[in-house]
Amino acid sequence: MSLATLQRELIPIIEEQLKSFYYSLDFGQSQELQDMIAYHMGWGEEGGNHGKRIRPLLVLLTTGAYGRKIEDALQAAIAIEYLHNFTLIHDDIEDDASIRHGRKTLWKKWGLAQGINAGDALFSIAQLAMLELEHTSSQPTALQAMKEFNCTCLHLTRGQYLDIAFESSKNISVEAYFAMIQGKTAALISLAIRLGGLIADQDENRLQLLAKFGEALGMAFQVQDDYLGVWGDPQVTGKSAASDLIARKKTLPIIYGLQHSDDFRNIWGDIAISIENVDEFANLLVSVGAQSYTRTKAEGFTNQAFSILEGLFPSKNPYSDALFELTETLLSRKY
Numbered sequence: 001m002s003l004a005t006l007q008r009e010l011i012p013i014i015e016e017q018l019k020s021f022y023y024s025l026d027f028g029q030s031q032e033l034q035d036m037i038a039y040h041m042g043w044g045e046e047g048g049n050h051g052k053r054i055r056p057l058l059v060l061l062t063t064g065a066y067g068r069k070i071e072d073a074l075q076a077a078i079a080i081e082y083l084h085n086f087t088l089i090h091d092d093i094e095d096d097a098s099i100r101h102g103r104k105t106l107w108k109k110w111g112l113a114q115g116i117n118a119g120d121a122l123f124s125i126a127q128l129a130m131l132e133l134e135h136t137s138s139q140p141t142a143l144q145a146m147k148e149f150n151c152t153c154l155h156l157t158r159g160q161y162l163d164i165a166f167e168s169s170k171n172i173s174v175e176a177y178f179a180m181i182q183g184k185t186a187a188l189i190s191l192a193i194r195l196g197g198l199i200a201d202q203d204e205n206r207l208q209l210l211a212k213f214g215e216a217l218g219m220a221f222q223v224q225d226d227y228l229g230v231w232g233d234p235q236v237t238g239k240s241a242a243s244d245l246i247a248r249k250k251t252l253p254i255i256y257g258l259q260h261s262d263d264f265r266n267i268w269g270d271i272a273i274s275i276e277n278v279d280e281f282a283n284l285l286v287s288v289g290a291q292s293y294t295r296t297k298a299e300g301f302t303n304q305a306f307s308i309l310e311g312l313f314p315s316k317n318p319y320s321d322a323l324f325e326l327t328e329t330l331l332s333r334k335y
Contacts, residue, residue, distance in 0.1 A: 001318035003325035007057070010070070014056045018078045019043060021129055036118045037125075040089060040106045049101035054330070055192045056081045061326065062196025062210065064319030065312075073199045075132040076145060080192050082126035083149070087156055087188075089119035094164060123153075137199055145195055152191040159183020166250050177255050178219070186218025193217075206312070213308040220301035220331050226251035227294045230282055233334065242278040252297065253290040261288040302331045 018041070027034040035044055042050025056077035063073035091097070092105040093115050099105065107115025130149050134142040162180035166172050193214035197207050229244030230253050244251050250258075257264040264284050273281055285291060309327060313320040 001322070003322040003329065006061070006318065006322045010057060010060055011053055013070075013074070014053050014060070014077060014081070015050070017074050018081060021075075021078060021132070022125065025125065025128075033114075033118060033121060036106055036110055036114065037122055039109070040118070040122075041085060042101070051101070053081060054326075055084050055188060057326070058189065058192040058214070058323075059196045059199075061319050061323045062193050063200045065317060065323055066197065066200035066202060067317070068200040070319075072136040073196055075129055075136065076195045076199060077192075079126050079130035079133075079149065080188065080195070082122055082129055083153070084188060086119050086122040086126060087160075089115060089122060091160070093119070094160065133199070141198060141201070145198055148191060148194065148198070152187050155183050155187040157183075159185075159187065172250060172255050172258070174252065174255055174259065177250075177252055181219060181222045182215065185222040186215045189218035189221070190214030209308055209312055213305055213312060216301050216305035216308060217327060217330065220298055220305055223252055223294060223298040223301060224331065224333070226253060227291075227298055228334070230254070230285065230294075231291060242282045245278050245281050246273050246275065248273065253285050253294045256290040256293050257285045257288055260290070264288060305331065 022038070022041070023034075025034075038044040059073050059077040059080055060070045064070050088100065089106055092100060093107045093112065097105055098108045105115075106118055110118070127149075130146055131142075133145055137145070159180050159182065162176065163184055166177075166180065190211045191214070194207055194211040197210040202210070226244070229249065229251055230242050244254065254268075258268060261284070264281075267281070267284070271277070305327060309324065313323075
């Protein structure tokens with residue numbers, strides 16, 4: 001059974017479970033709050049794009065890869081997705097972002113105060129969903145899952161702190177940048193995969209390997225995204241050339257350039273970047289080694305992810321095969 005086949009089977013199940021749990025909650029006189037969150041999730045009358053649901057899919061594939069029923073992991077899967085979307089609501093506010101998936105962000109549509117409140121509500125909903133795991137897992141497993149869930153929440157806020165702090169910092173090291181993306185991108189992916197193994201009753205050694213695989217996968221994904229943000233093909237990515245440079249995002253190649261090139265540091269601070277001169281900046285980054293450095297780091301994290309993945313599943317089944325295929329898809333993308 002291919003990844004595409006399993007996605008066609010599992011994504012509707014994830015979506016139905018997300019909606020079923022969400023609409024079972026009582027919003028009382030706050031119906032518009034329910035509509036706001038539904039809007040962000042891609043539901044409701046206005047529809048919208050709800051994303052690929054990669055994180056809950058990782059939970060289910062991992063649980064299934066160890067022979068457990070995916071139904072046992074559904075509550076953890078939807079809790080992960082609620083948590084992810086909570087972070088997006090607050091990230092959009094903290095980044096002053098006005099558009100997500102081609103339409104207004106929640107806070108731009110309903111205002112800053114209501115946006116914060118909606119994010120808080122979705123965080124609580126994620127917690128409630130995770131607590132439902134006690135109905136499909138043992139009490140120790142459910143308690144451990146809840147503990148790891150909240151430890152990851154703290155990790156996410158540390159990563160977000162660094163991301164915000166970087167906006168005003170002039171001296172960011174690549175080491176600090178890796179710590180930031182480890183918290184912002186890799187931590188939640190790592191949790192999704194570890195929870196899948198926890199629900200499947202894997203021992204601590206295996207759980208640690210699953211977490212390391214997830215972390216390497218998340219790091220590789222983000223570094224590759226950084227690469228595409230400067231040197232991706234606009235015809236493939238759907239974004240303007242060197243979109244991260246134009247937006248002045250301090251991603252890995254840009255931080256490397258700032259750290260290793262006086263010329264790049266000087267023009268970064270003094271010259272406005274536009275579609276007309278962005279190639280000059282991108283080419284200067286190539287000349288100072290930022291492109292090769294970023295590509296090497298992406299390849300290193302990718303190789304680490306596959307190396308760990310190879311030893312995680314002694315016996316193959318459709319779920320483990322799909323997990324390999326999904327990893328390959330995520331780490332070889334051009335957009």
